[in-house]
Amino acid sequence: MSNFPRFTHLLLFPHLRVQNANAISSPLTHGFPSMTAFLGLMWALERKARQAGIALEFNAVAAVSHRYQELVTEGGFVKAFRLTRNPVGKDGSTAAIVEEGRIHLDLSMVFAVHAEHWDAQAQANDMEAIAQLLSGMRVAGGSVAMPDHPWQRRNQPWVAHFTGDDEAQRKAFREVCVRLLPGSALVARDDLIDRRLAELQTAHPDASRLDAWLSLSRVNWHYDEEANNGKGAWQGDRRKGSGWIVPIPVGYGALGPVHPAGSVTNARDAETPFRFVESLYSVGEWIGPHRLRSPQQLLWYADSKPDDGLYRCRNDYRPADKDNGLDHLIP
Structure with a gap:
């Protein structure tokens, strides 16, 4: 069951250039930053916005x-x-090399916000202020630069309204998707792990979800004697049309109980309860925004269950029925 938070507007900040973002998104994956980094950015932006007198509730990104x-x-x-290479120490000795991965990004950010009363003049003023706040923040550890051509319409911050009827909301989301093209949005595909696990267990009953995740994280090759008109050929399991599937971190799982604030030495925040955690992993898919059918399929939100020790990023994407031939359309 989805616990997608409420929202009344989508804030679109197109073609932000991020320099030297963190490319090591977890102990087991690298590349595009984790969605946990973008959720952290969203919450930091909300705090800065409230300090600037902007009463918006940021709920998804x-x-x-x-x-x-x-x-x-x-x-x-x-x-x-x-x-x-870091500079030498005071005694002239060579400093140790700490491995860090970096990546330059050209990306668009979409924030789902809830606002009770937000007129047109307030929107214009607040969007300009939020853009200024965002330009001075770090995105996954990387520095934000303005778009190459900020005066172009497609590079200007924009607000989409989702306060009307269903048809008006569908029209607004279609316009959001058009403004995000060409590009690729990351969506959750937890269902692929269950499907691959069922396939593995037909031949290996003791296969685990970790085996399924590792199988989806690579290209698996096998020799098919019937392929190539009976001559045989090596076949991979990443067939055409199977999608751009990637392993991704999706949050954190608790390793122990919650410790009272200030009880753990050298914790970053001595006023917040502390808990040791480890990364949680799933599978995602890069997909064109034009193939999404609702904002819920595009956006990620926090789903925290402290009693279960789970602090997850959620996304409500569900693949369309490809048999009807309409999976590429937005209703």
């Missing part, structure tokens, strides 16, 4: 990638991060 450049060197099948 989406990141659409247009271009990226991961700072790596390639040699054959091996990639390595481009590392920087």
Whole structure:
């Protein structure tokens, strides 16, 4: 059951250029930053907005990638991060190299906000103020730069209203999707893990969800003797039309109980209860925004269950029925 939070408007900030964002999104994955980083950015932006007198409730976020450049060197099948050498120490000794991955991004940010009363003049003023706040913040550790051509209509911040009837909301979402093209939106595909687990357990009954996740994270090859007119050929399981599937971190799982505020030495915040956690993983898919049918399929939101030790990022994407041939359309 979805617990998608309420919202009345979508705030679109197109084609933000982010320099040197963190490309190590978890202990097991790298590349595009984790959605936890964008949720953290959303909450930080909400706090700054409230301090500036902007009474908006930020409840969900989406990141659409247009271009990226991961700072790596390639040699054959091996990639390595481009590392920087730190200055020598005071005694002249060589400082240790701390591995860090970096990536340059051209992305659009979409925030779902709830506002009780927000007239046109207030929207114009608040959007300008929020854009200024966002330009001075860090996105996944990277610095934000203005779009290459900020005067162009497609690069200007924009507000979509979702306070009308269903038809008006569908029209507003279609316009949002058009403004996000060309690009790729990351959506959750937890269902693929269940499907792959069922496939693995037909041959290996003791297969686990970890085995299914690892299987989806790579291209699995097998030799098919019937392929190529009976001559045999190697076949991969990433067939055409199967989608751009990637392993992603989706939050954190508790390793122990909640500790009272200030009871853990060297914690970042001595006024907030502390808990040791580890990363949770799932599978995502990069998909064109024009194939999404509602804002709920685009946006990510927080789903925290402290009693169960789960602090997850959720997305309500559901694949359309491809048998009807209409999965690429927005109703």
